[in-house]
Amino acid sequence: LPEEPRLQTSLYIEVGTRATARCRVAGVFPVAGEAWFSLSFGGESLNFTVTTSGDTATAQGEVRSPSPGQHQLTCTVTVGPVSRSAGQSVLVYRLPEPVLEVTESQTLVNSSVTVTCRSPEADPPGVLLQLREAERVLVSSAPAPGQPHVQFQLTAGEEDNGREFTCEARPGSDIPAVKRTSARLTVLYGPRMDDSGCPREWIWKEGTEQTFSCLSRGNPAPDVVCMKDGVPVSIGVQRQVSREDAGTYHCKASNAHGSASRDVTVQVEYLNILVLALGLAGAAAALTVLGVGGYLYYRSTRIRNYRLRQQQAKQAKQGKPAEQMSLNGAVQNKPELEHSV
Template sequence: MPGPSPGLHRALLGLWAALGLGLLGLSGDALMATTTATASAEQEGARQLVCNVTLGGESRETRENVTVYSFPEPLLTLSEPNAPEGTMVTVTCAAETQALVTLDGIPAAAPGQPVQLQLNATEKDDRRGFFCDATLDVDGETLSKNESVELRVLYAPALDSLGCPERITWLEGTEVSLSCVAHGVPPPNVSCVRFGGAEVIEGLMRVAREHAGTYHCEATNARGSAAKNVAVTVEYRPVVAELAASPPGGVRPGGNFTLTCRAEAWPPAQISWRAPPGALNIGLSSNNSTLSVAGAMGSHGGEYECAATNAHGRHTRRITVRVAGKWQWGGGGMRLM
């Protein structure tokens, strides 16, 4: 059958556009009509589309089956999105259609019905997530949509040993901050004050021995407060603060002398000595801080070194002992001049 003339083509195109019926395409002797239809909720279910063409007194038609369905996102709601601790919270998962919903793996009793979960909100439930899944069968195909929500639980501050230890150790000369972290919702404000002082300790500081002591830390939010005492220990390298001889200035042969070594360190330093070669019969106190010689001889004269050592370093200091003079023999035995 011959197709319409070019003039008729143009007329049809103009009429189709004027009626707002969609698009009408021309390809050789063929006409192709395209239109768009919007389905309404009342039209849900199985429907049939019919395309009918009449030309020169003859008609042709073709039919296509189509299923109209509605499948919006599932509705997942919390009765209390920000629930104070101890509040009963209801979680509801529902769908607007005949979809089957599942809340955290718990399915509804039947399609189109909601499923609910109730809980007594505790600190452990804060930031707990809930997952709502909806499935809909359409012409043998299963469609799926989901939604998720997070619960916030409001609770009073807590200062535990992980975020705020009872004991803290710093090293002299390093930069630190007194960091005491509190748990709580809303996030607590934390302040620390040294006992006997009023200034709040904030930011970085260079550690000095004077920073050792006990600090009182307090955390507060809208739900309450918590307090804790923190003991700060400052460790530092050893320094031999004093090395002295008694008697000072030297000793005569046969006399007694004592060397005392005092170190400042934390943790306490271990004391060790280096004596002149050949110096024998040297006595040490229980903590090695005192070296003593009874009946000094010439070999005891010379340089003595005291060393203080701990985990953070070593420090030494030296002193020279003079053994000088003559033995004098008398009736009662020898005596010193």
């Protein structure tokens, strides 16, 4: 038995939990099966099993303690007349679940709310407390004995509805343990109607598919009723738009904490057949006038040109080349004729 046994177990065990303890010894001669073990925790013998592999023997048992404090784990191995022992100190601790208290888990808007995070008696004494919101630490305390606590106060607003707080407790020593408790805040308030949920004006085109929507914030969720000319209107239902949908809709939201009202105007754009017909008739008349005028202008110009050519031909036959009519009817005199005159 050339080596002392080696112990393997957790250095920290919470009250009421179990941990595995192993005692291993190597170099046993003549055979590992000749090794005899004794395993105890806090002065009490443990039940264990022994396995061998070559010249190595291992005893494995379960450690459990109902009371906090430092406890000694001891392993003794005997081969023939030779015995060797090893020991390890284990800290058994108590860390109760932290307590998270909210003055009113359901509170009215603008009410004062106090959130308290505290820890019952822990052993060893000295607990680090943190009151958190998601990844943000709101308030924390240094490790302190007794029943430490931390508090956070706020005035509940609509934006605080559903806000979740977490109370964290950690032992003041190097024990790698943490306990958490969470609570959610519910803020109650009356209906709120604005352009984001219920626009004041809709502009639709006749024949298209549209959905009339009017929503309201509030907790609990408000009931919204809209009416047009005293008739209830379906909200959130798609329908085909007609010009009769134009008008003012009166919407009201209500819950146990109040009510709110809002008027919504719907404009429907549609094609006016009469105006279109008159416009087309006017356009047609204008085109007709332009066509007739163009034709008359073209006809008169062609006739004038034709008569001018006839007059020029007649003068040429009568031996009067000196005067030629221009296309516009003016007389042009040749320079040499003007000189002779």
